[in-house]
Amino acid sequence: VLEPLRAQNYVVVVPAKSSERTVFALEKFTIPDDKQLVIEVAEKDGGRHQSFVVENEDIVRANVIDELSIQ
Template sequence: TEIKNTSNIAFDIDYVSFKIVDKKVIKRTAMQEQVLELLRAQNYVTVVSGKQSERTVFALEKFTIPDDKQLVIEVAEKEGGRHQSFVVENDDIVRANVIDELSITN
């Protein structure tokens, strides 16, 4: 992920969540939600300063996304209202590039 803060006010990250949820929620129907657990993160930032951007690589257990579901990634601001979320569908993952070797430096 990459978070770009275009404001002058720092964005303090409270949490990042990964959930597989139903694409369509019908009224009076229980929403099925599966929370994915984070295994590891590289360059996990807790603050994105004003007019800056930060990248983080998150590692999750292997999972699949059924056709009627989608992955929702949410980033919540600490004591603020600038919560962000975006959707990843199975087609996005299928089109992703494979990384054969990953060099991690500190």
């Protein structure tokens, strides 16, 4: 389990028929070629569940954020 170091625009409730975007910052890491990072989001007391896979190639192509402006 990886714990985020920071979060920008972290929300715990998303109203119906709306969307939100949160950015989580993690410590620098790599994923071996035979492994995957699976990110899962589940609705509390609900049936909706989303997951997606991040591969090492995605992390290698990511941009470094030197400064994160928090509003």
